[in-house]
Amino acid sequence: MKKHVFVVLVAVAIALVWTVTSLAAPPIKIGCIEPLSGRVAFAGIPCKKTLDMMAEELNKAGGISGRPVELFHYDTEMKEDVTVRAFNRMIQKDEVTAIIGPLESWTAMAVIPIIEKNEIPTIMTASGSMIVKPVRKWVFKTASSDELVIDKMLSHMKSTKVERIALISSQDAFGEGGRNSVLPLVSGYGIKIVFDERFGGDEMDLTPLLNKIRKTDAQAVIAWSSKRTPNVVTINYRQIALEQPLYIAHSALGADFLEGAGKHAEGVFTASCKFAGSGELPDSDLNKKVIEDYKGAFKKKYGEETNQFAAGAFDAFNILTAALKQAADNKPKLRDAIEKTKGYVGAYGIFNYSPDDHAGLTKDAIVMYQVIGGAWKPVR
């Protein structure tokens, strides 16, 4: 008899716990995927920390209409196949409402078919413009497109009377994306490409390739690649004493490029978002306060500096949660709400999504940078 009482008590207890927990509002699940290991981890880990920080703040403030958000973090390992598996897992097992990430253009391209098939609103933090060109129904992105960056570089070249350029790019999704953005834009600025060659993304010595540029009459060089090759290009460029201004991809905008390339980096140009040089922006700049506040909050919580890659996650989270407040976890409604985002002042610039534009930024969000005195400084 005693045994029976015990069983009944346990059953009652379980039932009670179950009802109590199910009465609490169910969380809204958000999948987050960034490179947390490998060469890009320096960019991915701050993204994860940023998202954790913001989710914590949001939940403390009451969440989304009383429902907390719950994040599911995954590592891309910088590999397409790993990213595809993680996406399938987030969609099927975790049943997330929306996804933020990934950061790398090549893993981003690999998962677009899955996103479109499963109709899951996704805000990517990668820069490649091919992600949103052509526009995919369910895919949005934050970080400044390489197209805008190149546009800014070309207008900077035009203002310094450059008419002929050499273009070298890596043979991967990032390099191809950059090259494909340069080619249609140059004619608008009256610039001619006199040299155009691609190289392997793991190259350790590019002297022979750069030597061929010497024989052209190019007045400036664009080197579009990521990972370690921006450093290799820069060092080899100085070693063989090429004199033309060097424009490298925005992937190099960071302290590790400055450390790797050392004094060879002096004078190198790139263009990117306002984030890195926010301290030097005029106070009238709308984005300045957002960026400085975010930088301060991150530093306060983790005791270290964040970077512009994580700023993409910052913007993605804000855009997504604003849309979630209107649409909750109804995915088609959520997608429409994201697409209607207008005038969001973020860390990257001012976002205006529309049915034809899932990148949201304009050239105004981009600033030219140059290495001066061993640091990236915004220049005109």
Place this chain on the structure above:
Amino acid sequence: MVTDIIQAIFYALSVGSMYALVALGVALIYNATMIINFAQGEFVMLGGMIMVTFYGQWHWPLYISIPLTIAITVLVGIGLMKVSYRPGKSTSLITVLIITIGASMVISGSAMHVWDTNIHRFPPFSGDAPIKFLGAIIAPQSLWIIGMTVAVLSFLVYFFQFTIYGKAMKACSLDQTAASLLGLRVRRMVLLSFAMSSALGCAAGIMLTPLTMVDYAGGMLLAIKGFSAAMLGGMGSIVGAVIGGFIFSFLEGFTVTFVSSTVKELVTFIVIINVLLFMPRGIMGHRVVEGFETEEVFLD
């Protein structure tokens, strides 16, 4: 045109030396143990990374930081020998191969945690000012690398041809049982080969880093290039390893200069596959391989 050729030659000499130094390390261990060491590239990475800390960040003088860097790497090399070389226990060659690949991942993974994922470099020993030679431009550091390859090659040839240790090491690779019956301490020889090979890899890393930079993941890529060079030259042959490295780099340099960097790997590997098709043991390879018929063994 002349300038182009000279430039391509200098590129090939410096990059080829880099491949050759890795290939030499692979050949050295193979010579003593028949083990193909895929972790050879990690020694290069370790050499570069430790040197970045000692010399680049802490600014210790060269005469302290170089020996210390080599000593640490040699310890890692000896550790690798302890896990991969087990006489008596019937581990097949393929198992050992997988152990070395695993070791390579362990070393690079640990390096990621000890240091970070960034790319590092320290200033070259003799400055950055390029040297001009008949219109071609040469980085001073590549002269260091070429010089070191020549020195290492001459030392190893001398070592294997004329010293008792070198001959003993060779004997161990031919037949370990017979060698130990003759009173050779096989285990000591194997230890020596791992130590020499890791010191060599480490020295290569120290020389290369100012030119090519280093990060925790660079070892595997180098190991693959070095291994291909060693295969091409003939596995186990010291001179062959260097020849293999230079064929590799000359093909790359001339393809980039006169065709396009887009097809670099394509041209290189087409040539290498063809060489290995017609000369399966590589250019300088031994004609002796375990399991071959006795007549063939005596031919050599």
